[in-house]
Structure formats: C-alpha cells, structure tokens
Amino acid sequence: MWTYDKFLQYPIKIKNPNPEMAKIIITQYGGPDGELGASLRYLSQRFSMITPQAIATCNDVGTEELAHLEMVGAMVRQLMKNATLEEIQKGGMAGYYVDHGRGVYPISAAGVPFNASYLQSKGDPIVDLTENLAAEQKARATYEYLINMADDPDVIEPLKFLREREVVHYQRFGECLRIVQDYLQEPHLFTMR
Amino acid sequence: MKNKMELLKLIVASEFMKDDLALFLNTHPMDQEALSKYNFYVMESKGLKESYEMNYGMLSEHNSLSPYPWQWINNPWPWEYDANFNLDKEGM
Numbered sequence: 001m002w003t004y005d006k007f008l009q010y011p012i013k014i015k016n017p018n019p020e021m022a023k024i025i026i027t028q029y030g031g032p033d034g035e036l037g038a039s040l041r042y043l044s045q046r047f048s049m050i051t052p053q054a055i056a057t058c059n060d061v062g063t064e065e066l067a068h069l070e071m072v073g074a075m076v077r078q079l080m081k082n083a084t085l086e087e088i089q090k091g092g093m094a095g096y097y098v099d100h101g102r103g104v105y106p107i108s109a110a111g112v113p114f115n116a117s118y119l120q121s122k123g124d125p126i127v128d129l130t131e132n133l134a135a136e137q138k139a140r141a142t143y144e145y146l147i148n149m150a151d152d153p154d155v156i157e158p159l160k161f162l163r164e165r166e167v168v169h170y171q172r173f174g175e176c177l178r179i180v181q182d183y184l185q186e187p188h189l190f191t192m193r
Numbered sequence: 194m195k196n197k198m199e200l201l202k203l204i205v206a207s208e209f210m211k212d213d214l215a216l217f218l219n220t221h222p223m224d225q226e227a228l229s230k231y232n233f234y235v236m237e238s239k240g241l242k243e244s245y246e247m248n249y250g251m252l253s254e255h256n257s258l259s260p261y262p263w264q265w266i267n268n269p270w271p272w273e274y275d276a277n278f279n280l281d282k283e284g285m
Binding site: 004007008012014015052070078169172 | 205212220255265272277
C-alpha cells in the first residue's frame with residue numbers, strides 16, 4: 001500500500017505561463033515514454049520478479065515514478081493555470097483547451113491518449129528488466145529533447161532533475177539484470193518460472 | 194526557528210538522500226557505508242519533519258498529529274506554485 005507525502009520530490013515553481021511548453025511536457029505525463037507508463041510497468045512487473053534485489057527495485061522505482069508523475073503534472077498545471085486564451089491559442093493548445101480546459105490529462109505531445117501498449121509486463125524477469133533498461137533510456141532522451149526546447153530556468157531545472165533520475169534508474173536496473181542472470185546460471189533445482 | 198520554506202527545503206533534501214540511498218542499497222545490501230548514511234538521513238528527516246509539523250501543518254497522511262480542526266485539507270497542495278520553494282543553487 002501507499003501513503004501520501006504532502007510535498008514534491010523536487011520543487012516545481014514556474015512563474016511564467018507557457019502553453020506551448022505544457023503541450024510537449026505533457027508527453028512525460030501520458031506519452032509513450034512518460035512517467036505513468038513507467039510507474040505502471042514496474043509496479044506490474046514486480047509481481048513476477050525474482051531475487052530480493054530486483055523485486056525491491058521494481059517496487060521502489062515504480063513508486064518513485066509516481067512522484068515524478070506528480071511533478072510533471074504540477075509543471076503542466078503551472079504552465080497552463082494563468083495562461084490567457086490568446087496564449088493558449090498561440091501555444092497550439094486550443095484543441096487541448098476545449099477537451100480539458102486548464103486541467104491535466106494523460107496524453108502524448110501529439111495528443112494521443114495514454115495507452116497501456118506503451119509498456120510490457122511479460123512474467124519473465126530477464127525480458128522485463130531488459131525492457132526497463134530501454135525504457136529508462138527512452139525517457140532520458142525525451143527529457144533531453146524537452147530541455148532542448150525550453151528556455152525558462154524554472155522549467156529546465158526540474159527537467160534536469162528528472163533526466164538524472166532516469167540515468168540512476170538505468171544503472172539500478174542494469175545491476176538487477178546482472179544479479180538475476182547470475183542467479184539463473186547457478187545450479188538451482190527450478191527454472192525461472 | 195527556521196521559516197516554513199527553509200525547513201521544507203531541508204526536508205526535501207533529506208528525503209531525497211533517503212530515496213536515492215534506498216535504491217542503491219536494494220542492489221548493494223552489504224554496503225555498510227551506504228547503510229549508515231541511509232540511517233543518518235532517516236533520523237535527520239524524522240527530526241526535521243517533527244519540527245515542521247509542530248509549526249506549519251501535516252506532511253504525511255497517516256503519521257502526523259493534527260490540531261483542531263483537521264489540518265490535512267489545508268491549502269496549498271504540493272503541485273501549487275505557493276507550496277514550493279525557490280531553489281537557490283549556490284545555497285544548497
């Protein structure tokens with residue numbers, strides 16, 4: 001189960017509204033390499049994960065991704081909250097505005113609603129951990145593209161923090177893959193299933 | 194007495210050290226140095242949260258005492274501009 005801490009993992013304090021930036025940052029909320037998919041991926045995989053180290057890592061990284069989902073949602077909200085209708089129109093968010101107002105809804109940068117096909121949970125620990133390595137790299141690249149598109153330090157700093165977390169998670173999942181491979185190569189009396 | 198945002202900044206930093214060390218310890222459970230650092234930050238953030246909550250309101254859903262009336266519903270929530278501190282990069 002979970003309990004809620006009433007603070008963000010890293011502060012989001014964006015002075016200037018910017019619907020154009022909200023339009024692309026939202027992809028890390030509900031897009032193909034976003035935090036919602038990441039969280040669901042690891043929290044689903046953990047049920048069939050093996051070795052104490054890899055089970056804990058899926059559980060805890062999946063939990064941290066929920067905190068990142070909250071950070072990205074906070075960014076989208078603050079970028080939209082005080083935006084004028086003119087700014088929304090100029091920023092290419094008129095379509096979003098008629099469907100969701102200044103609220104937060106899980107879609108990709110291209111407007112595609114969140115889809116569970118963005119993630120896999122295969123019931124096979126080698127498959128799942130290998131997927132996670134790719135997933136962390138895809139998210140890292142997405143944050144780098146977002147940083148390239150941003151010019152406001154209030155936006156860039158949290159994006160840099162989130163990018164760094166992808167690098168750390170990649171490292172931890174890499175260690176898990178090695179631990180699981182070593183474990184499966186030992187002469188155990190049972191196979192991975 | 195530290196003000197609300199100064200204290201929150203210390204809590205967020207201490208909590209982050211815990212988060213990151215815990216992930217490291219998951220794959221390095223025998224690392225004694227990392228473990229004692231983790232235990233240090235557990236104690237530190239406990240103390241910081243206690244003094245925050247005594248003065249500025251509830252931080253966690255089921256582990257904080259509430260004065261009357263029930264404080265949990267108080268604004269601001271973490272995703273709001275006013276709930277967050279400015280990160281002074283040199284100062285931290």
